[in-house]
Amino acid sequence: MLVKTYGSAVFGIDATTITIEVNIDKGVNFVLVGLPDSAVKESQQRIKAALGNNGLKYPGKEITINMAPADIRKEGSTFDLPIAIGILAASEQLALEKLEDYMLLGELSLDGGLNPMKGILPIALKAKKEGFKGIILPKVNAKEAAIVGDIQVYGVDSIQEVIAFLNDEIQLEATEIDIQKEFLQKLDEFTVDFKDVKGQQNIKRAFEIAASGGHNVILIGPPGAGKSMLAKRLPTILPPMSLDESLETTKIHSVAGKVEAGYGLVTNRPFRKPHHTISDVALVGGGGYPQPGEISLAHNGVLFLDELPEYKRAVLEVMRQPIEDRVVTISRAKFTVDYPASFMLIAAMNPCPCGYYNHPDKECICGPGVVKKYLNKVSGPLFDRIDLHVEVTPVNFEELAHHQPDEGSKEIRERVVRARLIQEKRYENSPGTHCNAQMSSKEIRKYCEINTAGNALLKQAMDTLGLSARAYDRILKVARTIADLEQSTTIQTEHIAEAIQFRSLDKDSWGD
Numbered sequence: 001m002l003v004k005t006y007g008s009a010v011f012g013i014d015a016t017t018i019t020i021e022v023n024i025d026k027g028v029n030f031v032l033v034g035l036p037d038s039a040v041k042e043s044q045q046r047i048k049a050a051l052g053n054n055g056l057k058y059p060g061k062e063i064t065i066n067m068a069p070a071d072i073r074k075e076g077s078t079f080d081l082p083i084a085i086g087i088l089a090a091s092e093q094l095a096l097e098k099l100e101d102y103m104l105l106g107e108l109s110l111d112g113g114l115n116p117m118k119g120i121l122p123i124a125l126k127a128k129k130e131g132f133k134g135i136i137l138p139k140v141n142a143k144e145a146a147i148v149g150d151i152q153v154y155g156v157d158s159i160q161e162v163i164a165f166l167n168d169e170i171q172l173e174a175t176e177i178d179i180q181k182e183f184l185q186k187l188d189e190f191t192v193d194f195k196d197v198k199g200q201q202n203i204k205r206a207f208e209i210a211a212s213g214g215h216n217v218i219l220i221g222p223p224g225a226g227k228s229m230l231a232k233r234l235p236t237i238l239p240p241m242s243l244d245e246s247l248e249t250t251k252i253h254s255v256a257g258k259v260e261a262g263y264g265l266v267t268n269r270p271f272r273k274p275h276h277t278i279s280d281v282a283l284v285g286g287g288g289y290p291q292p293g294e295i296s297l298a299h300n301g302v303l304f305l306d307e308l309p310e311y312k313r314a315v316l317e318v319m320r321q322p323i324e325d326r327v328v329t330i331s332r333a334k335f336t337v338d339y340p341a342s343f344m345l346i347a348a349m350n351p352c353p354c355g356y357y358n359h360p361d362k363e364c365i366c367g368p369g370v371v372k373k374y375l376n377k378v379s380g381p382l383f384d385r386i387d388l389h390v391e392v393t394p395v396n397f398e399e400l401a402h403h404q405p406d407e408g409s410k411e412i413r414e415r416v417v418r419a420r421l422i423q424e425k426r427y428e429n430s431p432g433t434h435c436n437a438q439m440s441s442k443e444i445r446k447y448c449e450i451n452t453a454g455n456a457l458l459k460q461a462m463d464t465l466g467l468s469a470r471a472y473d474r475i476l477k478v479a480r481t482i483a484d485l486e487q488s489t490t491i492q493t494e495h496i497a498e499a500i501q502f503r504s505l506d507k508d509s510w511g512d
Contacts, residue, residue, distance in 0.1 A: 063087060081107075105117060248340065249266045284322060285328050475499045
């Protein structure tokens with residue numbers, strides 16, 4: 001007897017429906033075809049034990065299973081449930097009427113329970129698009145799938161519940177969530193705030209500019225000056241995520257298995273802080289079975305690289321293209337996947353190996369040329385792609401002892417949101433451009449016109465600092481953002497001057 005059930009496989013951040021054809025005939029054999037990997041092939045042992053431990057009969061006949069389309073490699077253990085249900089239906093232990101209406105997902109444990117899985121959100125979106133009535137999956141993943149809406153999501157604990165439901169012996173309760181309510185409820189849940197930071201007004205200003213225009217930042221200063229503390233607070237002043245951004249971010253985290261059990265939407269902007277021992281594949285994504293890397297997990301949020309010179313140079317260099325294109329393309333012999341990677345890069349580093357170059361109180365013990373050599377661990381092209389270079393100095397005692405509350409994240413965020421609204425209106429007819437940092441060369445020429453005095457100032461800075469053409473564009477983008485913060489339609493000379501101040505590492509005298 002031939003029976004069809006339906007599962008799903010994720011490639012990149014999109015899902016593909018897999019039809020599982022189970023045929024039982026005379027003989028004694030088990031054949032599984034359709035490019036299954038080892039985890040899929042091992043499903044026979046898990047299914048056999050699960051059925052036996054639940055009083056169900058595993059057919060002692062020839063079982064042939066085809067996973068179509070046969071030219072796509074099937075990986076993972078989430079096909080256990082549809083294969084097991086197909087075997088039961090083909091051996092006439094299960095009613096067939098509901099099988100074509102539901103997508104089945106889940107890894108079986110030996111006692112028949114269903115273990116959690118990843119990649120639920122793109123699978124649910126695909127199931128809805130292809131007209132399935134519902135999805136049956138592990139209960140712990142039900143809330144994530146229910147985000148999609150307009151499709152029945154049934155979370156179950158064991159294969160016994162699935163069998164009883166398909167045989168009309170029980171009714172399952174569909175998981176439903178109010179996506180708008182959940183989105184708004186968790187939108188502003190932060191455990192940190194800029195009002196906790198004493199002093200450092202210049203860095204707060206730099207972060208306000210960066211958040212307003214989506215610019216990349218590097219903080220350079222001695223240990224203990226507060227670089228990491230400030231970076232952790234940047235997401236609190238970024239504009240709240242839109243529902244579309246939240247869904248896109250959740251989709252990536254779902255594929256990577258980073259959505260917490262029992263949670264639905266990712267509502268706060270991601271903050272990723274990989275260790276400096278990370279590999280290039282872990283950072284940008286890839287592997288034999290491609291998975292999103294840290295820069296994709298930081299999509300719509302912040303990627304913080306602490307102790308930047310300690311990262312392997314090859315790791316840093318692979319970021320150059322994603323920073324510009326805001327997408328990562330992973331190519332393999334038979335397929336290509338794209339992962340979104342629109343993130344703000346925040347980097348931090350000491351000015352020298354001992355950490356005290358340019359320190360107001362402590363003396364640097366590094367020898368001649370050591371500071372330059374330390375900075376040269378990070379390539380010039382990568383520095384070029386960072387818009388704001390900020391020198392961080394230690395906070396003095398008077399500022400630390402100051403008990404008056406500093407400006408908090410809420411007040412800064414209000415100004416940032418106002419600046420972003422100006423940019424949204426400006427780029428409403430420019431697909432792919434949402435903030436100043438994303439401007440193309442054509443858009444820079446259109447929106448970043450400067451007066452004669454500003455042009456002369458910029459020429460002087462170019463000649464003095466030896467800036468590249470890319471640095472020239474970055475200064476204009478930052479100046480445009482500063483003008484937006486001040487609600488100015490034109491870029492003034494003072495805006496150019498402030499933007500030039502944030503190119504500290506371009507100074508020829510640095511490290512001499």
